[in-house]
Amino acid sequence: MGVFKAIGNGIGTAFRRPRVLLTLWAVNVMCALLIVAPFSVLIKSDLGHSLLGRGLELLDILWLGEFAYRYQSAAPALAASFLVPFFLYLGLYVFLNGGIIGSLLDRDGRPGLGAFFGDCGRYFWRFGRIFLASLILYGLAFGVILGFLSRLLKPILDQARTPWTPFWLAWLRAGLSILLLSLVHMILDYTRILVVAENERSVRRALRKALAFLGRRFFRSWSLYLLIGAGLVTGAALYFALVRLIPGSGLAGLGLGLLWGQAFIVFRLWTKILFFAAQAEYYQSEHDRWP
Numbered sequence: 001m002g003v004f005k006a007i008g009n010g011i012g013t014a015f016r017r018p019r020v021l022l023t024l025w026a027v028n029v030m031c032a033l034l035i036v037a038p039f040s041v042l043i044k045s046d047l048g049h050s051l052l053g054r055g056l057e058l059l060d061i062l063w064l065g066e067f068a069y070r071y072q073s074a075a076p077a078l079a080a081s082f083l084v085p086f087f088l089y090l091g092l093y094v095f096l097n098g099g100i101i102g103s104l105l106d107r108d109g110r111p112g113l114g115a116f117f118g119d120c121g122r123y124f125w126r127f128g129r130i131f132l133a134s135l136i137l138y139g140l141a142f143g144v145i146l147g148f149l150s151r152l153l154k155p156i157l158d159q160a161r162t163p164w165t166p167f168w169l170a171w172l173r174a175g176l177s178i179l180l181l182s183l184v185h186m187i188l189d190y191t192r193i194l195v196v197a198e199n200e201r202s203v204r205r206a207l208r209k210a211l212a213f214l215g216r217r218f219f220r221s222w223s224l225y226l227l228i229g230a231g232l233v234t235g236a237a238l239y240f241a242l243v244r245l246i247p248g249s250g251l252a253g254l255g256l257g258l259l260w261g262q263a264f265i266v267f268r269l270w271t272k273i274l275f276f277a278a279q280a281e282y283y284q285s286e287h288d289r290w291p
Contacts, residue, residue, distance in 0.1 A: 001286065006282035007224065007227060007278045013277040014270060020116065021270055098123030099120040101276050103115070126203055150173070186214070187211065193210075194209055220282075221279075228271065228274055246260060
C-alpha cells in the first residue's frame with residue numbers, strides 16, 4: 001500500500017470511530033480540571049473578588065513573586081498537587097492507547113465503551129513495558145546521538161566569526177531533534193500496533209519485529225509519519241494565527257476563545273488517532289508480503 005492511500009484509509013478509519021475521540025476528549029477535560037483546580041482555588045482564595053483579581057494577568061511578575069513568597073512553606077504540597085495528577089495522566093495515557101489501537105484494528109464494527117476499556121486493560125501492562133523501553137530509546141536518541149552531534153559541532157561554534165553560524169547550527173540541531181523524536185515515536189507506535197495486531201506478549205520480541213518491519217520499509221514508513229506530523233504542525237499554526245483574531249475581553253471573546261481552544265484539543269486528539277490508524281493500515285497491508 002502506498003503512503004497516501006494508507007493516510008486516506010487511516011482518515012476514514014478515524015472518522016468511523018467517533019466514540020474513541022469523544023472518550024479521549026472527555027478524559028482530557030477531566031484531567032485538565034484535576035490539574036488546574038488546585039491552582040485556581042489558591043488564586044481565588046488569595047485574591048477573592050478584589051479589583052486586582054478581576055484585572056490580574058497570570059504573568060504579573062510582582063503578584064507571582066508575592067504569591068510564591070506567601071506559599072513557600074506549602075511548596076511540597078503544591079508540587080505534589082501537580083506532580084501526582086501528571087504521573088496519573090501518564091499512566092492513563094498508557095492505559096488509553098490499548099483501547100485506541102484495539103478499536104482501530106477491530107474490523108467487525110464500532111465497538112462500545114466496554115470493548116474499548118476492555119482493550120485498555122488487556123494491553124496495559126504490555127504498553128507499560130513499552131513506555132519503559134521508550135525511556136531507553138529517548139536516552140539513546142537525545143543523550144547519545146544528539147550529544148555526539150553537539151560534540152561534533154562544538155569546534156565550529158568555537159571558531160564562528162559571525163552570529164549567523166550559531167543561528168543556523170541551532171536550527172540544524174532543532175531540526176535533527178524533531179526528526180529523532182519522530183523516529184522514536186514511529187518505532188514505538190509500530191511496536192504497540194504489532195502487540196495488538198499479533199497479540200504479542202513479549203515486548204522485546206515485538207520491538208525486534210517492529211524494527212525488522214521498519215528496516216525493510218524505512219523511508220515509506222517515516223514519510224507517512226512525517227506527512228501526518230506536518231498536518232499537525234499546519235493545524236497548530238492555523239490555530240495560533242486565528243486565535244489572535246478573537247477578542248481578549250468580554251463574554252463573547254471568552255466564549256469564542258474557549259470553543260476555539262477545545263476545537264484545537266479535539267484536532268490534536270483526532271490527529272493522535274490518525275497516527276495510529278494510518279500506521280495500522282500500512283502495517284496490515286504490508287504484513288502479508290512481509291517475509
